[in-house]
Amino acid sequence: MRVHIGSDHAGLELKDHLVAWLAEQGYEPVDHGPFVYDALDDYPVFCLRAGEGVAADRAQGLDSLGVVIGGSGNGEQMAANKVPGIRAALVWSEQTAALAREHNDAQVVSVGGRMHTIEEMTRFVEVFLTTPFTHDERHVRRIGLMADYERTHELPPLPESARPGSAGVGDA
Structure with missing residues (x-):
């Protein structure tokens, strides 16, 4: 190597x-x-x-x-x-x-x-x-999100759970 x-x-x-x-x-x-x-x-x-x-x-x-x-x-x-x-x-x-x-x-x-x-x-x-x-799927997916952003400079969409007004967001 x-x-x-x-x-x-x-x-x-x-x-x-x-x-x-x-x-x-x-x-x-x-x-x-x-x-x-x-x-x-x-x-x-x-x-x-x-x-x-x-x-x-x-x-x-x-x-x-x-x-x-x-x-x-x-x-x-x-x-x-x-x-x-x-x-x-x-x-x-x-x-x-x-x-x-x-x-x-x-x-x-x-x-x-x-x-x-x-x-x-x-x-x-x-x-x-x-x-x-x-090569776990979650790690491959996350690296892909970064690579896509590096190439396009477009932010990935927020997951439903992170959107304002979603159940569970900000709940104590």
């Missing part, structure tokens, strides 16, 4: 560690940078490329996922999520890493380099990469 990786300066140490770890585990890492420490770097430059790499691979039918890393991982996740078709999830535990794949079929994981140890973050990435999507 190919794994596209991008980070900011705060994630550089973890990125370099993960590139080596991924290769040791039999993955094909694709490093989108940065390659030197620059406290003023602009993380979208690297994270957008990681997301684009995953999207391009998947469009060609290749097995590919991505990892983006920052100080908190928030901005990096937001950048990767701007790539059409990419679902990037910020994870902070093994459980959130697994659920990102099982329920959301996320293709990119975002971790905060200042939030956890290298060992913890490596484990989060490992869980993410090895957890399959469940």
Whole structure:
């Protein structure tokens, strides 16, 4: 499996560690940078490329996922999520890493380099990469709603139970 990786300066140490770890585990890492420490770097430059790499691979039918890393991982996740078709999830535990794949079929994981140890973050990435999507109908349906909105920019209809005046809405 190919794994596209991008980070900011705060994630550089973890990125370099993960590139080596991924290769040791039999993955094909694709490093989108940065390659030197620059406290003023602009993380979208690297994270957008990681997301684009995953999207391009998947469009060609290749097995590919991505990892983006920052100080908190928030901005990096937001950048990767701007790539059409990419679902990037910020994870902070093994459980959130697994659920990102099982329920959301996320293709990119975002971790905060200042939030956890290298060992913890490596484990989060490992869980993410090895957890399959469940393909449960409810999860497929929800992903479809997001994909449709991304394509059309039209909001999905509200379910009957969420419409004003519906029984049960606002009842205590």
